[in-house]
Amino acid sequence: MNQIFITGHGGPEKLQLRESPDPSPAGGEIRIRVKASGVNFADILAREGLYPDAPRIPCVVGYEVSGVADAAGPGVDPSWVGREVFALTRFGGYSDVVIVPEKQLIPKPALLSHEQAAAIPVNYLTAWQLLVVMGSLKRDETVLIHNAGGGVGLAAIDIARHIGAKIYGTASSGKHAFLMQRGLHEAIDYRTKDWLVELKLLTGGKGVALILDPLGGNHWKKSYAALRATGRLGMYGVSVATTSKLPGPLRLLQIGLGTPFFHPLALMSANKSVFGVNLGHLRHEPEMIASWMETLMKGLADGWVRPHVDKSFPLSRAGDAHTYMEERKNIGKVVLTV
Numbered sequence: 001m002n003q004i005f006i007t008g009h010g011g012p013e014k015l016q017l018r019e020s021p022d023p024s025p026a027g028g029e030i031r032i033r034v035k036a037s038g039v040n041f042a043d044i045l046a047r048e049g050l051y052p053d054a055p056r057i058p059c060v061v062g063y064e065v066s067g068v069a070d071a072a073g074p075g076v077d078p079s080w081v082g083r084e085v086f087a088l089t090r091f092g093g094y095s096d097v098v099i100v101p102e103k104q105l106i107p108k109p110a111l112l113s114h115e116q117a118a119a120i121p122v123n124y125l126t127a128w129q130l131l132v133v134m135g136s137l138k139r140d141e142t143v144l145i146h147n148a149g150g151g152v153g154l155a156a157i158d159i160a161r162h163i164g165a166k167i168y169g170t171a172s173s174g175k176h177a178f179l180m181q182r183g184l185h186e187a188i189d190y191r192t193k194d195w196l197v198e199l200k201l202l203t204g205g206k207g208v209a210l211i212l213d214p215l216g217g218n219h220w221k222k223s224y225a226a227l228r229a230t231g232r233l234g235m236y237g238v239s240v241a242t243t244s245k246l247p248g249p250l251r252l253l254q255i256g257l258g259t260p261f262f263h264p265l266a267l268m269s270a271n272k273s274v275f276g277v278n279l280g281h282l283r284h285e286p287e288m289i290a291s292w293m294e295t296l297m298k299g300l301a302d303g304w305v306r307p308h309v310d311k312s313f314p315l316s317r318a319g320d321a322h323t324y325m326e327e328r329k330n331i332g333k334v335v336l337t338v
């Protein structure tokens with residue numbers, strides 16, 4: 001098999017293709033011949049040495065794949081073999097062969113390409129947890145989606161639109177037209193304007209009921225200030241880590257110093273709540289994930305889940321895929337194909 005390894009912490013040149021013998025599935029496992037793998041921002045953080053969950057280098061990252069099941073381990077339903085499937089993986093997705101536990105397999109609907117299927121698990125499950133499970137977004141409520149043009153951002157627009165909420169989003173200005181077409185009601189350029197001032201103007205000074213914030217550091221302070229009474233702040237990433245010029249661990253320190261502390265009494269007085277999301281830490285709740293995915297697959301059939309692949313790169317060009325995302329060129333998902 002061919003895999004893309006992170007060979008050291010640093011730039012995209014640290015990603016290298018290596019060949020090794022195909023693995024065999026053990027009991028309860030299925031082997032997948034991968035056709036497409038999802039690229040996530042966390043992979044970039046892992047490459048830069050800024051992702052505490054990443055395996056020790058050299059390692060293969062990648063959280064999701066789509067492909068064809070081609071071998072079943074002992075105790076696994078043999079009828080999976082030959083079927084098109086997609087799945088969450090705990091790392092290892094940047095590969096043309098992946099082994100996953102049978103219970104993680106999802107049959108790929110024929111209407112989806114492998115690229116589209118690989119764009120679903122991380123983005124839509126994260127957005128679902130943020131908006132529905134923990135954010136309790138309701139019809140006619142207001143939501144602000146930061147980084148609305150990213151993979152999670154586009155998935156969140158689909159879900160918020162389905163719920164019937166009023167959707168505000170921040171993104172680079174070149175992405176606004178596309179996002180409005182996807183269902184965003186108000187687009188704010190957070191790179192050249194003070195988004196909090198803009199949001200207050202747009203909401204008559206009130207702020208919004210729910211905010212999804214993957215930027216981190218002192219950005220969370222500002223998002224908290226932008227909540228109206230009974231508002232919820234969902235924190236789920238530290239994208240700002242990549243913009244600092246400081247060396248590796250010092251960047252995390254810089255973010256830590258800017259990160260707000262939320263005192264219970266202050267939360268009570270303000271009628272606000274804050275919560276965190278980390279999909280990778282829900283492996284011990286497979287039934288929960290499966291039930292969210294079931295709803296999302298119904299949404300796919302009903303047409304409100306609309307996975308959007310912006311660009312595909314061959315697996316061997318994973319470094320170019322990272323550069324594309326780091327240069328903020330993507331709108332929605334970037335995938336690697338075999």
Ligand SMILES: NC(=O)c1ccc[n+]([C@@H]2O[C@H](COP(=O)([O-])OP(=O)(O)OC[C@H]3O[C@@H](n4cnc5c(N)ncnc54)[C@H](OP(=O)(O)O)[C@@H]3O)[C@@H](O)[C@H]2O)c1
Pocket residue numbers: 039040041042122123126147148149150151152153170171172175214215236237238239240241242243277278279280325326327328329330331332333
């Ligand atoms: N906790 C979880 O379970 C979980 C799951 C999935 C993702 N996440 C987090 O959610 C965030 C988005 O992830 P994603 O995979 O969907 O990626 P993505 O949003 O597609 O990432 C690329 C986009 O991020 C925006 N961006 C913001 N700050 C940036 C920076 N410093 N450098 C480069 N781009 C930046 C850019 O959009 P603009 O041009 O509009 O700024 C860029 O196009 C990441 O922080 C990721 O770690 C967390």
